[in-house]
Structure formats: structure tokens, C-alpha cells
Amino acid sequence: MPELPEVEVVRAGLEPAVRNARIAAVSVLDDRALTRHSGDGADFEAELTGRLLRGAVRRGKFLWLPLAPLGEDFPSTRAILGHLGMSGQLLLRTAGAPPERHERIRIDVEHPEHGELALVFADQRTFGSLAIDDLIPTSDAAPAGRGSPEPLVPGQVAHIARDPLDPAFDDEAFRRRLARKDSAIKRVLLDQTVASGIGNIYADEALWAARIHPERLARDLSTRAVRRLIAEVRAVFEKALAEGGTSFDAQYVNVNGQAGYFAHSLNVYGRTGQPCPRCGGPIVRVSFTNRSSHFCPRCQRARGVQ
């Protein structure tokens, strides 16, 4: 389940392979992988073939590969926008490599240093997708995300908040936003328009680390608690990044198909009934906002929960 650390691992892996690479051919094998694209597979293939890629950029869980402008006659800047959804993978393969399981789209590129490569988008559950989107100026004129100094963001990503690892993330604005939220903090953390990149796994882990019950109302959190929470979100992200992300099965791998190791460092997620690493009490799992929520009822008191 790719969240910010997993997507960042993928972005960092793609960056050297796609920067200044020319797209030689595109094959859309399943149009369901283009749910965010305004055209069809043929349109996707036609627009990309022959174009030059500029790099790989990420905001939250969204990833995009900016395309070089076509010239003065076509100055509009576009990008290949991707979201991995639940089970999406972006894999780098040698040219002509056999099809991957659940392969949906293949982009063959020619890189000036690395030669011919295949960028494969595979996705089991088809929640992920690729699209071609216009790049528009960021509302705060700051760089759009990690991987590029350009203040240009895909239109479909413009409403997504910055992620907590972004230097332009505004901690105080985040606190003010929470203070107006009459909703459970777990739900607010999963709202990508408040802070991006946080999914179910890291929300549970950060709330446990900050000793905050997932069903506490966001507006009831003290300034100190919010600061502690955002610090723990960053700490969890940084640790997961250092360990290559969280892999429970083959559904998250880096661009080379390798799993991450952070699943071994999880304190509450997926540990129902096991002792809390902090107090020894049993971790519980509850169904919450159509998700599973894992927490320690002893460490994370239900004070103020409605």
C-alpha cells in the first residue's frame, strides 16, 4: 500500500533513469489504468511518443514526470501524472523484458547514458492510474514537490496539500486547519487536502507514537499535541524512507522489484492482540471510517472521544 515513503523510494529510483530520456514507444494494455486521463489509450500513446522527459517529481502520494516543451508553437507544459493507488508499481526493466504480471502500460525510453529501458506500470487492483496533465503554477509560488525546483504542479494535484516532508509545509497552518475540524483526527490525517502522503499505516503509527487516540476530535487537540503529532509523522516517514518503505507482500516494491523493510519496524499496524512495544498492553483493531484502525487503548487514551 504505497504511501509517501514508498512513492518517494519509487521517485528516487526513477529520477536518474528518466531525466533527459526520450520516449521511444508507449503501449497501453489496459485503458482502466488511464482513469485520470482525459483521452483514451491511443491518445495517451500518440501524445507521449517522441517526447523528452525532464525528471521525476512527487507531492504526497502523487508522482509526475514533466515533459519538455515542444517548442514555441507548443509552449504549454505537460507531465505524465501517476498515482499507485493500492497496488500500483512503476518498474524499470531492460528493453524487451517479458511482460510483468498485471502490466497495464509500458513506456520504452532511450536514455543518453543508460541506453534503452522500459518503464512498466503494473497494478493488480487497478486503483492506480497514469494520465497526461497540464502543469499549472503553485498557489504559493514555491517548488511543487520533491524532485524539482519548478513551481509547477499538475492540475489534478493542485488541490492536494503539501506533505510534511516538504520544506514549504506550514506547520502553523496545519494546526489552524485541525482546530477547525469537527472530525476524528485519524480521518483528518487521511484527508490529502489537509496534509498529503499519510495513509492508513502511517496514520496509525504516528498517532501511536504521539499517544493520541485515533477517534479524538481534531479540534480538541492542544497545540502541543499537534506539534508532537506532526513531529511523529515526520519521524515515521524518515525511518520508513531509510528502510526502503513498507512491504507486506509483493504489492509494494521499488523500481527494481525489491521489497522494503519497514514492516518489521511497525509498532501497531497489523499487530492486533500483540503487546504494545511501549506499555505491554494488547494492541486492538477497530473498524473506523471504512478502514482498520490499530492502537493501544492504554497508551492512547480515549479522552474526549465522542
Add this chain to the structure above:
DNA sequence: TTCAGCTCCTGAACGC
């Protein structure tokens, strides 16, 4: 305007 719940989807795991 805000909030909560539903929907999409596939395959592994499980029970019978």
C-alpha cells in the same frame, strides 16, 4: 460548507 459513507477493484485467505 462540512462531514460521513459508499464505490471502484482484484486476489489472498478462510470457512464450509
Add this chain to the structure above:
DNA sequence: TGCGTTCAGGAGCTGA
């Protein structure tokens, strides 16, 4: 062995 059910969850949509 085969069939049916449950579960996992990101993001957009809809209704209250």
C-alpha cells in the same frame, strides 16, 4: 477440491 465470502484501502463522488 471447489465454491462463496470476507478483507485490504486511496481517492472521488454523493447525500445529509
